[in-house]
Amino acid sequence: xxxxxxxxxxxxxxxxxxxxxxxxxxxxxxxxxxxxxxxxxxxxxxxxxxxxxxxxxxxxxxxxxxxxxxxxxxxxxxxxxxxxxxxxxxxxxxxxxxxxxxxxxxxxxxxxxxxxxxxxxxxxxxxxxxxxxxxxxxxxxxxxxxxxxxxxxxxxxxxxxxxxxxxxxxxxxxxxxxxxxxxxxxxxxxxxxxxxxxxxxxxxxxxxxxxxxxxxxxxxxxxxxxxxxxxxxxxxxxxxxxxxxxxxxxxxxxxxxxxxxxxxxxxxxxxxxxxxxxxxxxxxxxxxxxxxxxxxxxxxxxxxxxxxxxxxxxxxxxxxxxxxxxxxxxxxxxxxxxxxxxxxxxxxxxxxxxxxxxxxxxxxxxxxxxxxxxxxxxxxxxxxxxxxxxxxxxxxxxxxxxxxxxxxxxxxxxxxxx
Numbered sequence: 001x002x003x004x005x006x007x008x009x010x011x012x013x014x015x016x017x018x019x020x021x022x023x024x025x026x027x028x029x030x031x032x033x034x035x036x037x038x039x040x041x042x043x044x045x046x047x048x049x050x051x052x053x054x055x056x057x058x059x060x061x062x063x064x065x066x067x068x069x070x071x072x073x074x075x076x077x078x079x080x081x082x083x084x085x086x087x088x089x090x091x092x093x094x095x096x097x098x099x100x101x102x103x104x105x106x107x108x109x110x111x112x113x114x115x116x117x118x119x120x121x122x123x124x125x126x127x128x129x130x131x132x133x134x135x136x137x138x139x140x141x142x143x144x145x146x147x148x149x150x151x152x153x154x155x156x157x158x159x160x161x162x163x164x165x166x167x168x169x170x171x172x173x174x175x176x177x178x179x180x181x182x183x184x185x186x187x188x189x190x191x192x193x194x195x196x197x198x199x200x201x202x203x204x205x206x207x208x209x210x211x212x213x214x215x216x217x218x219x220x221x222x223x224x225x226x227x228x229x230x231x232x233x234x235x236x237x238x239x240x241x242x243x244x245x246x247x248x249x250x251x252x253x254x255x256x257x258x259x260x261x262x263x264x265x266x267x268x269x270x271x272x273x274x275x276x277x278x279x280x281x282x283x284x285x286x287x288x289x290x291x292x293x294x295x296x297x298x299x300x301x302x303x304x305x306x307x308x309x310x311x312x313x314x315x316x317x318x319x320x321x322x323x324x325x326x327x328x329x330x331x332x333x334x335x336x337x338x339x340x341x342x343x344x345x346x347x348x349x350x351x352x353x354x355x356x357x358x359x360x361x362x363x364x365x366x367x368x369x370x371x372x373x374x375x376x377x378x379x380x381x382x383x384x385x386x387x388x389x390x391x392x393x394x395x396x397x398x399x400x401x402x403x404x405x406x407x408x409x410x411x412x413x414x415x416x417x418x
Contacts, residue, residue: 015288017398018356022325024284025297029304031332032256034187040175043167045228046185047331052161055178057151062114064090066146069105069127069135070118073143083134090115105135114147121146164334166228189330191224192251193217194234196244196262196272197310202236215384216261216315220308223319224259226418227327244275252280252303256330259323260296262310272296272307280305288355288398291381292318304330311381317358317393320417338417340395340410347375349396349403356398363391363411373411392417 016024035049064070071084087104090096096115100106105122106115114121120143128136154160160178161171167183175183200214201207214236221231232255237247251258260272273296276282280300285307287295291314296307306323308315320338328336344366351357361373373394376386392413396403403409 015286015293015355016284018287018289018321021284021287021295021297022322025304026325026329029326029329032186032189032330033332035184036187037182037184040172040181040183043175043183043185044169044172045226046167046183046188047228047333048161048163048165048167048171049184049186050163051159052175052178052180052183054154054156054158054160055180057156058153058177059148059150062150063148064108064110064112064114064121064146065148066121066123067109068121068124068146069137070100070108070115070121071105071137072100072102072117073119075103076120076141076143077137077139079139081136081138083130083132083136086133086135088115105137119147120144162334164332166328166331166333166336186331186333188228188230189257189327190232190255191229191257191259191327192232192234192255193221193224193259194247194261195236195310196239196260197236198239200236200262216308216310216312219312219316220259220261220319220323223316223323223418224327227324228331229327241275241278244272245278248275248300248305249279252300252305255303257326258300258303258305260305260307261315262308276300276305276307287318287322289318289321290351290355290357293355295322297322309381312384313360313381313386316387324418338412340412342408343411344370344372345394345403345407345409346372346405347403348405349375351396351401353401354398357396357400358393358412359396359403360386360390361392361394361411362389363413373409387414390414 038046084103084105086107087101088096088106090106090108090112092109092111095113099116100118106118108121120141122137122141123146126138130136160174165171195214195217199211201211203213207213221233224231234251237244248258273282273285276296276298280298282296282298284297286293291311292309294309295318298305306326308318349359360376363371363373366372376390378386392411395410395412
């Protein structure tokens, strides 16, 4: 299991910035060292365990980039077009039987190996065939044109995939191009997830009049699975300090991370803070972020715990900016910073200096064709509609105090947040 020392954080003082808080926990988390070997088709989303050097060059042989006609560089027409006798035909997957003859050309297709001594390919669209059946090639083509040399993409022996890389379909394609069928990856991070609160009922169970169906837990589990985690659904823990503490302590030893939602604020019925302190150490419980200020970070038996707010928008935002980097650190993954895309604001907004805020926005094209964002018309952090109806978040840094129409702002599309 992942282990954190109990004395690695300083508690108290003013609210920490997002970067400070996340930097503290990710710098001190011990990455999982357990590995497993998986089939290539099952490696998407997993974290590669070690570097992979190219076992062969890509492409492995020099080949034609187009359908056309291959010639020697020495025979390239210079000042006027020139007719060449046709000498052979090489298709993809085939081999030339003999070197191309001086003053001749060979028909060749995309991906076919270049015949010996041929170095340039004319696209078929640029040539014509004369009445005697000879291939007429135009002048002016550069030597080596339309040819893909062996190793042009990746030379043999070069590190092509880095250990710690979270694999995506394009990485799977590269591994397949090397002829690999299995990859060594970090085992899945084991995360225990539960919600807290007497006001919650699980979907499928009876709901009292004053209860809500628990949505956060299912959202968080879906987000964790997108990060490649193995998730244990622990359901709902009621607002009782002793049972909360017992539940936390019980799951700590079997998981790499504990993730809770709700009960981390300062109300009389918010018991997560006290429960963590009774069985471990609470190291942070307020961050300068909106939505989502009450975020708890703690340690129980060496296992990190993150307690997210109960409002769904706050839970979503803090997952992206706190849980996501923590999970990547636990997996020993290379950093994947979220880089906001500059777009034009089409709304007015005011905020306090000293905290980071995330505004839910729609993305559209302005009348001049420039991408711009408009703000969701309502503010509440409990509005699920503000997540599924919008396109992403505008990130407003700690030093920003407002936004005016026409100003450039940083846009984070939902598709890039997990």
